[in-house]
Amino acid sequence: MLPAECSRRLVAELRDALDSCAELQRQLEQSLRVSRRLLRAWEPAETPAPEPTPGPEINEEAPSSACPPSPQDLKELELLTQALEKAVRVRKGLSKAGEGVKAHSLKSGSTSPATRASAPPSTSHCAGSCAPGTKPPRGIRHPWVPAKDLPGRRLLLVGDGAHMGKGAGANKPEAGLRDQQIIPQAAPPVPEAFTLKDKGALLRLPEAFRKAASRNARLWAQLSSMQTGDSVDAAAATAKTQFLQKMQTAAGQPGSRLSSAEVGRLQKACSLLRLRMREELTADPKDWTQEYRSLLTLEGLQALVGQCLHRLQELRSAVVEQPQGPWPEGPPRAASPCGGGADPMWSPQLLLYSSTEELQTLAALRLRVAMLDQQVHLEKVLPDSGAWVTVCSGGVGHGEDSRLSLLVQPPRSTREGVDEGTCECAGALGGGGGTGAWCLDSCPRLGPLKCTRPP
């Protein structure tokens, strides 16, 4: 068996590593679920409010309702129509401006009243059998339609689009179509499901959402620009510094303690320096200028590392000197190279890719780097001296033991860890006294091992 302490530590670290992976897997699976669902045909019950319908779609939607609307729905429809008609009259001029854009973005020809009329509305009563979702889901494009006023969850209007939940009825700006459109028709057509592939390009985001999103971006931009100082900020900054100093002196504690920020900086320094060193060492100097430059850089890096070490020593000795206060034990600080440098402010950053392969390569590489990071960490976890020897032993199933010889002898200190359980292997080999028998296949640290005979 392994020495208790180091093996427990290793098990704990392995379990942490497994947990981290499991968490990533969980998140990934959730994303996969969502994405897969989006790429399938959308359930009719979930179809959101459609946009004003373009021509071809109307035809497909013609069979959109399998049951006749109820009188109540018709009444609602009527009220709604009136409201919309009025709105159209008011806003006709405004919407004309956007006409060209919209028509183009619909990617279809101009719609005609005839095609519109053929698409009957369906109502919430038919939720089960009807397919209000046959209309391609669209967002709301017309800003003036209040999203919250319109009643009914599944009330669909021909040509006007429909509102679902928070959606609002959208309208085509063309006047005159309205009158012809709202003819409840009880046509029992075959509903055609919406797929992203076919009609994804017709989607539009709801107006309320767009407004909120753009306001959000604007506010963030304002907040970011505030940080870059103005007269108000300077006064506040001074006040803050003075307050902090006052806090420090009022506390009566000697000097400044080892701050985790400082250590974080040193950790980041270490990783940046290492990265830079790698770059220099792997670079191939082509002429003496580059060679010399490389040499100077490495010497400079060496000096910087020396400085960091010196600073670290200073900090550590300061820690030792100060009395350990009565503070409750704190949480271990997770040190990450980016943690200290994390932007306090969000800003919209884009990652541009042009093909799925590019994206996959990047994602795979990210995971690989994370995996390597984890492996390096596990390597470092193993304490020194004899313990690693025992860890090198990786168990193989008993069935394969027969042809394996004896194994790495454990260090003297751990011999007492040998117990009955491992003696079976030793027994099969007639192993020497006191040797622990472990199967050694490929060691996580060493990789595959060679076979040599004992002297």
Place this chain on the structure above:
Amino acid sequence: MGRRRRRQPDPADAARALPEAIAALSRTLPAAPSPEIFRRAKFDRPEAAPALWRLLFHVLSPLSADSASVSFTLVDGPPELASPIAEAQVRWVKSVLHSQGYPRLALVQLQDDGSQGGRELLLALAWLLARGPLPERLLTQSHVRLGDEMPVCECEALASPGPPAPRVEAEGSVDIRHLQWLMGKLQLRWRNLMAGQQEQCALLGKIHSYTRGCHSDRSLGHLSVTETELLRDPEGGRQLLQRLETENARLEAALEWRHRELVFWRWMDTVLDTCPLEASPPTFLPRIPEPGAGAAGLPVRELQALQEELQALQEELRKAVEARRAAWQAAVGGHGPEWRAARRALQVAVAQDLAALQWAWEQGKGQARPHGPRRLVRTEARVPGRLGLWATEATEALRAREACLEAMLHQLQGQCRQELARLVGVRPGLIWVPPPAR
């Protein structure tokens, strides 16, 4: 606005300015109590303490790595009326503040039941606010992400695991086969992750290309999964909209806070003045800390690890420099005066280079580019004028890091081999075993 505050303010304005500033602060922070509670805290009124403990907890936990380990009851309704804060949470707040360097001892002396200490907590909050852009950080952390995000910085892709359940470790020693099994399981998990990730990228690619042209923002061009999902599911969309609007309200409050905060700091000075000075040495016995803990809550082990890393780095550099210097001395010769000039130029260039590198970690900015997850945007290759990071560039940067890590891994394994070889020499009767044929 600044000017207005600098001249002698109208008393009525002054009376209003502070509550308005605190109200703005209260609107931007999560779970913050009303301005009245703040005022009472100055006078150490008992009703202020629980609310402020709760506030501190909600302010510190999003930014802390291990917040998941401290469970807490959700706060519905006004924070003053929510259920009292738990002792565990109080202790957690104390320890986090300590690990961040909070200077005052009075905080730790407060009772764990959270019933006292309004003024001290107010000071703690102000201390946190003074040290950095706390509202902004919190807002960034809780920012509603509308796009498909992928982090490409050097951050570890692995989040710290969830609440570390107190595990009952195996009694005594551990079976080596158990370790082997764990390692195999880890390998399998990574394989699954890789496969799943590839599929997700393929799906994203499809969704992005199918929704091309739909986004009102032309620089984005297509919808993200979140946006498409809100079209598919209006109820979810409504919730998203609500979250977005809540965030907008908090953002506005943060802006207002930034405009008004000066009067708050003046007030905090008065609060500090009402506190009695702390006695320099603690008059009670300090609790003996756990072995291995540093003053700032940092395990000595971590410091040791850092030292070892730096020393290893130093050693590698030393060897490389020695070799190259020797080679250089041998090669150089017969360079004329133009060589001296060139050499000086190189020295200056390298010095600048390294200064920039040093500045990178001193200032806390790790990369030239901003850090954090980025929104994925599918676009035609190499369209000029697109602002953003190209995936190909990010891939190159990651390859460099991959090479670095691989080198480190090989080095560690090499050390292991050396050690093993040394042991082989020391201990007779050692037999190497070939790995079983698979």
